[in-house]
Amino acid sequence: MTSAPHDPGIQDVPHPALLNTWKHHAGWVRSRIAAAVSNGSAGVAALPAEMAVVGSRLMDFYTGALSPADVAEFVFADLKGRALFAFDPLAKWLAERGEYALTELPDGSKWTIRLGPADGRYLHLHPGRWAPHTIRVQANTLRSAVMAHAHALVTGRAADDLEVVNEARKLYLGMLPVRELTGAGGLGAVIAAL
Known part of the structure; x- marks a missing residue:
């Protein structure tokens, strides 16, 4: 899936590279969450629509330090x-x-x-798949982790608190609650990566 023209991440990638920063770059996602939170509840509420470029599949998510x-x-x-x-x-x-x-x-x-x-x-x-500084992530897991972080920052709580995660899933994504924060590419690992 390519980055949509309105994707704010496209400005952070020099031409002629095409890199969907929402799907593939934890550092960029962290900065986008911070920018949304700086605009308060309205900024956080806008994130789910932006994440449409994430799609619905499994993806490889870079967690390293390179921009x-x-x-x-x-x-x-x-x-x-x-x-x-x-x-x-x-x-x-x-x-x-x-x-x-x-x-x-x-x-x-x-x-x-x-x-x-x-x-x-x-x-x-x-x-690359199974490469250093990369985790495999389901699209809804990434969405949940992003919204958990944003909701935690807006409410002054911890993103890895199960209650915060489930509030964010329900409030912003219309998703059912989860019973636990799993690791190794699961929701707990993605929250930790962000």
């Missing part, structure tokens, strides 16, 4: 060094590799490179 711009710039440098940065050589190279390739960044994270549209952000990036 979205850093990720893109490291990938750009790698591809430029191998004369693969322009669309045509990149398209040919990716076609020879089954339509995607992995590159490793200085922090040890691995990023998948795919081809986007030739007339726009053609360098589609997302974290």
